[in-house]
Amino acid sequence: MNTLFNWFEKRVDPFPKDAPQQPPNRLLAFCLHYTQGVWPWLILISILTAVIAVMQVVIFGFLGEIVDWLASANRETFFRDEFWPLFWMGAIVVVVIPVLGALHTMLMHQTIFGNFPMRIRWRAHRYMLGQSFGFYQDEFAGRVATKVMQTALGVRETVAKIIDVFVYVVVYFGGTLVLVGSLDLAMMLPFIGWLCFYVVLLAYFLPKMRHISELQSNARSTMTGRIVDSYTNIMTVKLFAHNSGEQDYAKASMNEFLGTVHPQMRLASKLNISLDLSNSLLLFAVGAVGLFSWQAGNATVGAIAVGVGLVMRLEGLSHWVMWELAGLFENIGMAEDGMKMLSKPIDVNDKPNAKALTVTGGAIEFDKIKFNYGKDGGVIDALSLSVASGEKIGLVGRSGAGKSTLMNVLLRLYDLEGGAVRIDGQNIADVSQESLRKQIGVVTQDTSLLHRSIRDNIAYGRPDATEDEIIEAAKRANAHDYILDLVDLQGRTGYDAHVGERGVKLSGGQRQRIAIARVFVKNAPILVLDEATSALDSEVESAIQESLNALMEGKTVIAIAHRLSTIASLDRLVVLDEGAVIEEGTHDELSVADGLYAQLWARQSGGFLGLDESVAAE
Template sequence: MNILFNWFEKRVDPFPQDTPQQPPDRLLAFCLHYTQGIWRWLILISILTSLIAVLQVVIFGFLGEVVDWLATANRETFFQDEFWSLFWMGAVVLVFLPALGALNIMLLHQTIFGNFPMRIRWRAHRYMLGQSYGFYQDEFAGRVATKVMQTALGVRETVAKIIDVFVYVVVYFGGALILVGSLDMALMLPFIGWVCFYIALLAYFLPKMRHISELQSNARSTMTGRIVDSYTNILTVKLFAHSSGEQDYAKASMNEFLNTVHPQMRLASKLNMSLDIANAFLLFSVGAVGLLSWQAGNATVGTIAVGVGLVMRLEGLSHWFMWELAGLFENIGMAEDGMKMLSKPVVVNDKANAKALTVTGGAIDFDKIKFNYGKDGGVIEELSLSVAPGEKIGLVGRSGAGKSTLMNVLLRLYDIEGGEVRIDGQNIADVSQESLREQIGVVTQDTSLLHRSIRDNIAYGRPDASEEDIIQAAKRANAHDYILDLVDLQGRTGYDAHVGERGVKLSGGQRQRIAIARVFVKNAPILVLDEATSALDSEVESAIQESLNALMEGKTVIAIAHRLSTIASLDRLVVLDQGAVIEEGSHEYLSTANGLYSQLWARQSGGFLGLDDLGLDDDVEAE
């Protein structure tokens, strides 16, 4: 049996390797986009569903014939006279119907239900990984994850219910009408009236339920995002004793969600009560018309039995179908809500003919670049700066001067509005983003680690790094000794210990040293240090300074620091202010040039800028 299950489970690949494309922003096209590759199985399911519905209606018709036979048949010769009719109907009941049902179930449960949503998640996740950096600055991580998970189920249920449930009910209802009409046209009239009333109920209630479901899906995503945000920032919550505030913050979104649930349940109650009334009238009408037709000699006992039997069957089927349709619109709401996020275009894209970046020397040229984060006022206006191969420069300036912005455009986290950024003469807009970032090692001030082992985090710089490479990198970053003492809650130790979400189990200095070890392993020809040692105390900073110097050897380096003593020995210092280069030269020259740098240097205490110099009133987004 497991071999059979396995065969059906392998019919659909849950992890296709095609290049992720932007999904359409219209619901039908959106669902069709994510249904690629499984249509043949869905069509087969709809054919099987239709056959099952037809056979079930045929069985009802046959039961009516059996009733008529029993009323007039000779008991002694009954089985002999009707043997082949009974044999074939027995085959339908015992063989064909179960076989078709088993095949339909296998395709639904083994081929579709597991693989289909996973296929959607896989394709959506790959597309979201390619989303621009700016996209994630505007969204909750928990909200994005919820959309990916919800949308996968929403699309699956929407497609599956239409293909399986809708086809079954339409064929069954149609077959029932044809069967009753073939037996007695008068008996068909109550069924036609019931079907018209049923369609009117659907037309009135379901659009309202669809609207409520869409609101509910969005409210659910917001609620989940707020809760995840609290958990992600749990240290901040505790440090500011803000648990009650977070409760109120989450409660507000829970109330918004609940305010969509109550109207939904009211609609469901009204719908079901209306349906109960319709079913009661149908049963009464079919019974009355059937008895009158029998009395007039137009209907047999078997006809009445078929009519009443179909009413009882349709009563249960109508409630089931109504709930399935309500669920369908709920899932349509989830799919539409997710579509609004998942179909957003990627702002930073590779060109169709993008080549891999080739770094020969590591020369960097910012040529009259312009960038403003989409705002009216420019953060950088026609800035030009050249860095020679192997040169090590430091960027200096108040917060908001454009230092980190320069790094963002170098890494092409954003596309510039004008000018060019070139590496060894190659415009970075013409090369693939992956190849660009493979050639640049980065250590930032705000270091986030993956909730994986220490080994995995260090090897993130180069996945094929050997164990020896990883340990050597940790030693050069002055991290090896404390790594050996780590133990996590599952008892994993040393390099196998997990660091917690965003590395919360480690101190800031420990996280920073892991980040530095990661860049050691990567060994890229261009190095960016954005406050790389800001989280380290003076003793640790001094201990790894030699390692950083070794890391910079033979590389083109751009370093940002407020603690000027950490970059004073670099080849050249570049002073930025309001997105423009206003000074450049060696530390010795700039410290005596009576410019901004000399003012900053003079006002430092222990090599760190005073609060006034940090420009806290400036636009933080520029950094």
């Protein structure tokens, strides 16, 4: 049996290899986009659904014939006279319908229900990984994850219900009208009236439920995003004693979500009451018309039995269909809500057939670059700066001068609005983003580690690094000794210990040393240090500075630092102010000049910049 299950489970590949594409921003096209590769099985399911629905209607008709046979048949010769009709109907009931039902179930549950949403999640996740850095600065991580997860279910349910439920309803209801009409036209009239009223109910209630569901989906994402945001920043919550504030923050979104639930339930109650009333009227009408028709000699006892039986069947079926369609609109709401996020275009894209960056020396040129983060005022306007191959420069300036912006555009986290950045003469806009970032090692001030083992975090710089290379990098970053003493809650020790979300189980200095070890392993020809030792105490910083000097050997280096003493020995210092280069030179040259660098250096105490706002460094 497991072999059979396994065969059906492998009909749809949950992890297609084709490159993710931007989904359309129209619902039908959006659903079709994510249904690629699944259509053959959905069509087969709809065919099976239609055949099963027809057979169920035929069985009702056959039961009516049995009633008529029993009313007039000879008991002694009944089975001999009606053997073959009874045999074939028995075969349909006992063999054909169960086999078709089993095939339908296997396709639906083994082939579609598990693989289809996972396929959507996989494709959506890969697309979202390619989203621009700016996109994630404007969104809750929890909200994005919720959209990916619930949109997959929304699309699956939308497509499955339309294909399966819609086909079943149309075929079954249509077959019911044909069957009753063939028995007695008068008895068909109540069914037509009931069907018209049923359609009116659907047309009135379901769009309202769809609207509520869309609001509810968005409210659910916001609620989840706020809760995840509190958990992610739990240290900040604790430090500022903000439990009550976070409760209120979450409660507001929970109330907003609840504000969509109550109207939804009111609509559901009104819908059920209306449906129960229409079903009762249908039962009364069919029974009354059937009796009058029988009295007039136009209908047989079997016809009445079929009519009443179909009403009883429709009573349960109508509730099922109503809830399925309500669920359909709820899922359409989820799919539409997710579509608004998942179909957003990616701001930073590789050009078609973009080549890999080839670094021969690591020379960097910022050629009249312009960038302003989409604001009116320019952060950087026509800035030019050249860094020679193997040169080590330090960037200095007040907060907002543009130092981190230079790093962002060098890594192509954003596209320039003018000018170009070139590495060894190659415009970075013309090469693939992955090849660009593989050639640049970065240690940032805000170190973020993955909730994985120490080994995985260090090897993130180069996944094929050997164990010896990982340990050597940790030693050079002055991290090996404390790593050996680590133990996590699951009892994993040393390099196998997990660091917690964003590395919360480690101190700031420990996280920074892991980040430095990661760059040692990467060994990229270009190195960017953005406050690389800011989280380290003086003793550890001193021990690591030698390692950083070794890391910088033979590389092109751009270093940003508040602590000017850490970059004073670099080949050249570049002073930025309001997005422009205002001074360049060595530390000795700039410290005696009457410029901004000399002011910053003079105001340092213990190697740190002072707090005077007019000269505070970034």
